[in-house]
Amino acid sequence: MKPAAFEYVAVRTTEEALAELARDGQDARLLAGGQSLMPILNMRLATPRRLIDLNRVGELAYIRAHDGGVAIGAMTRQRAVEKSALVARCVPLLADAMPWVGHFQIRNRGTIGGSLAHADPAAELPAVAACLDARVTVRGPAGTRTLTADQLYWTYLTTTLAPTEILTEVWFPTAPSRTGHAWLEFARRHGDYALVGVAAAIMLEEDSVAEARLALTGVGARPVRARDAERRLVGRRPDDAALADAAERVKQVTEPQSDIHATAEYRRHLAGVLTLRALRLAVARARQAPPVTT
Amino acid sequence: MIPPEIAITVRVNERDYVERVAPRLLLSDFLRHQLGLTGTHVGCEHGVCGACTVLLDGAAVRSCLLLAVQADGARITTVEGLARDGEPLHPVQEAFREMHGLQCGFCTPGVLLSAVELLRDTPHPDDATIRRGLAGNLCRCTGYQNIVRAVRRAAELLDRR
Amino acid sequence: MTTRAIGARIPRNEDPRLLRGLGCFVDDVNPAGVLHGAVLRSPHAHARIVSIDTARARALSGVVLVLTAPDLGEQNQPTPLLIPNPNLTHPRTPRPLARDEVRFVGEPVVFVVARDRYVAEDAVAAIDVTWEPLPAVASIETALADGAPLVHADVPGNRAARMVQRVGDPDGAFASAARVLHEQLFIERSCGSPIEGRGVVAEYDPRAGTLRVWSSTQAPLPIKNGLARLFGLPEFRVDVIAPDVGGGFGTKIMLFYPEEILVPFAAVRLGRPVKWTEDRREHLIAATQERGQRHDVEVAVDADGRILALRDRFLHDAGAYTPYGIVVPIITSTQLPGPYKLRNYAVEFDVVYTNTAMVTPYRGAGRPHGAFVMERVIGLIARELSLEPAEVRRRNFIQPHEFPWDVGLTFQDGGPTRYDSGNYPLGLELVLARLGPGDFRRRQAEARREERYLGLGIGCYVEGTGIGPYEGAHVRIEPSGRVFVATGLTTQGQGHQTTFAQIAADALGCDPADVTVVTGDTRKFNWGAGTFASRALVTSGNAIGIAALKVRDKVLRIAAELLEVSSDDLELAGGVVGVRGMPDTALTLGALATVANPIRYAFGKEAAEAALRLVKPRKGAVLAPGEEPGLEAYGYYAPPHATFASGCHAAIVEVDIATGDVKILRYVVQHDCGTVVNPTVVEGQIHGGVAQGIGGALYERIVYDEQGQPLTTTFMDFLMPTTMEVPEIEIIHTETPSPLNPLGIKGVGEAGAIPVPALIAEAVDDALAPFGVRVREMPLNPGRVLALLAEGRATA
């Protein structure tokens, strides 16, 4: 299990990386944390001619408060996000989900940008981004674009990024007050990609749902935002009947696939179970959160 | 077409090496076969088993998912660096001996280095923390029980130091 | 007085080296100029090889050798059938390289040797093979279907073997039974998957004509002798070394693996050392696998739940070849009765070829399947008669006074299946006492009111261990006072360098830390078989004991002569021998070793002491007729037949009926392996076995699609449990020594894995009893648990 031969270049700036990409286009691959790309190379499932290593691009590694939210550079290690006090305070859903990404040794290398760009529909980060309406910044030869998760994800392991583009930043809005978040997932073993994962955010106003957000992993070719279920919750008292109704709706809209780990039917069922549990947790947390101050 | 070799400088177990490597050479193979540090083991080469875990600038990482060229300028600790020749066993190693935390010893180097970081982050871990922290190191021999006890014991030994 | 080493919790001799990263595993062996091999493996489950074009591969810079089947000539003959059996009417073994046809994905077709493994893999990728795909059978059912494609064109119906065994009069008992119950059970494919894969290094010295091979194997001696014959070399010019081995679990007892021939072949051909290190994908497709049986069982019981007769018919999946014979199903059939009185028993099995990886023993070797069947039957009876499963066990146990107990069948080694000793009821009661079943039933009822589902499961087993043919040992005291022990079998983590040392140390009155044990090195010991079938400590342990006692006799004899006393007055302890009660007479073992070798040129205190103080003028030759120099001896032990260890495991699980998740809340083990040489090591063996059992019950499956493509080729898909899935394991030791061997030892290596699927099944049944769930297949997974729930609710 050894990679096929490739050329290697370690760039120091985003500009340099863009220039390299512009030159090599289709034949090159960006190397971020390597925690998804390296296994693929080792198994020779991909044989790029050239690797452009982003690990020395210092300007892409940061976590900072920005524009009413938190901006995270693409080359920020997952472990840094997990340990960030700013993230824990402002984007609790992200903080909740981080420890579920692989193992700490994986997160020591794996990056935020790599995880988002790899577009694995079972991955936590894309679902969190979808749930929170995160904004992804992409730079390419034609300039900079900003995308939502919906615009970023195309299908299984595929984004809408051009081969000459780089994902440079993701921005998450600061969690509003009276909002409860929950990340729940079910994996066969700890540290594995989950069979299904659910991100939930519930904002309460006088004990009725002012805003609901739900996104799932493992139930489609991309992270799935369950907008229909969300709409059903808004304006209702978050009692078990309402939450169960939303969970049922989630089951109806998901189209999971069967594989050796679980059947589609099981995954759909699990999506309902986890959605209900995540919603309950989010509601409980929202009730404890400080009230909206206007 | 064979891409040219690249010169790198790495500090491994406090010793400096200047080496030439093919771009595709995995860090695990570089350590084992080019530097002769065969204590780092390879069990899957796709990031799951953890046998190849080393400390890269102090952080536990999979050496099978890194290229040797990426280690240019870095500081690496392998199992051989925990206690060098003539030095007594590192407390984590000592604890594994006391608690029978290894059988065939193949997974052990990776487990030890993961435990080093785990105990640095959490000097007094409870069993749940130990189990969560070591879930990324597969062991086929021990059933983990004595590994967990060994890490608990290592915390005590480190405290005494 | 010194304390006995046997029975003590002594830290392991092997650990300091391994902990420092100074172990030497096969891939750590790097002879100067070593080249690296890679194998082109069949991507098809069944295909004809139309043509192979290696030109592009040969042209790559750094490629040294490319071998296809014709290049191997005579050496490409089918590998030997290791354990023939008259019932195996259609044995088929593979060739090192497939010639015209491939029969499973992963079968070797071309062997490449290159400068490094990277280039070798480039070369493999550059080989163009034209295949003519043939229809494949990937499961027992499809292999047995009418008109099914044939794995081997000359094996009709894909049936390799059929065996029928019978004890007593099962038909009569069935005819008159109060009740007859019936069940169909299935255990899926799995595999051993040690964290160190396989590997082979070979070095041929054309000047000396010597071939040296390092292999990550459990049996270097048979490999050595086989290679000598295959390559036409004198046995004494071939050495095979199993250095540190990173786990075996049966996978590495298989021989000859193709690479064990290909690598030496290339080394001889090139006159340069060659290495091949298996990667994980290769391991998961081409190393041998196990489990994979389908049972149809019937039991006749009386009104009290006593078993009158049992009839089992099963199908065993052999994979594409049968190099290891039909040992696994034989063990299943003979060990199925477990600790229960089965006076009337009929068992028959068919061994079926499929286009999948070969099946050879994996830890447990047929027993987990047998225990699953027997213990499911116990559960069936319990449900039918509304009894606690524990009670059904009590009513059917062989009682302590009934030993030796003859099951009435021929065991895997050709000897009787005769249980030598044990106490099965005690084991069950100890485990139950620890768990408190009354208390558990109360908690279970409470939990159910909160819609939480707890279940208790028990699994009992008897394991035939320590089979022959024999092992041997060489024990020598060196002038340094250190003891050197060598034996032919290997160690893969079981701690032989410690437990074997403990046995020698007790015989020689020294510290186990002063005993160096060498295993698996044919340069150091030339006789024996290997480490398998939980036999190492029984066979080699006793051989070491026998050899060490011979050395002890000589120590005492020489010391008695020197001190001019009767050897009865001597005491041997703490590495010195002297007259009891007279410490100033004490002589070190090192000094005696020096005296025993009448050639003196040694450095050191012992040598000086010996020369100055001990040597007396002699008449005649320095060695009296019949006398041998040194303090050393050889010993051999051949067991009369297997010795039967036993145990009882129990667990409490919780099933989440919304997700189907099964969590193990408590796990208790009672085990009896006779004399315990080192409790810590024994516990470690059990922990590891249970973890593998849990893998087999809830996580690990080898899956093939209908075309025979393996779908579990990475550790992301073959799910070995982690720290998070294996619970704390509580262990109760009981010791019923074996009357069959001097040390009273029984084996324990495989035990932990055996009853786990059985007891998890019982626990899940128990937890989900309100829904009428009955587990019939292993392993479970959450989806299957939910399917069982749905099925149970539908029929309830």
Ligand SMILES: Cc1cc2nc3c(=O)[nH]c(=O)nc-3n(C[C@H](O)[C@H](O)[C@H](O)COP(=O)(O)OP(=O)(O)OC[C@H]3O[C@@H](n4cnc5c(N)ncnc54)[C@H](O)[C@@H]3O)c2cc1C
């Ligand atoms: C054992 C194991 C378990 C894991 N478990 C999980 C899990 O449970 N959940 C989970 O989410 N992940 C898991 N992962 C994957 C891990 O999180 C990866 O780190 C992540 O998917 C990719 O991030 P990376 O930085 O390693 O990217 P890389 O592997 O370097 O790159 C991945 C892909 O993204 C592209 N890419 C990287 N950065 C950019 C960029 N800035 N712009 C454009 N393209 C880019 C690369 O070219 C490549 O195609 C696991 C990995 C392993 C080995």
Ligand code: FES
């Ligand atoms: S060898 Fe690197 S994780 Fe398994």
Ligand code: FES
């Ligand atoms: S000790 Fe053998 S794999 Fe862990």
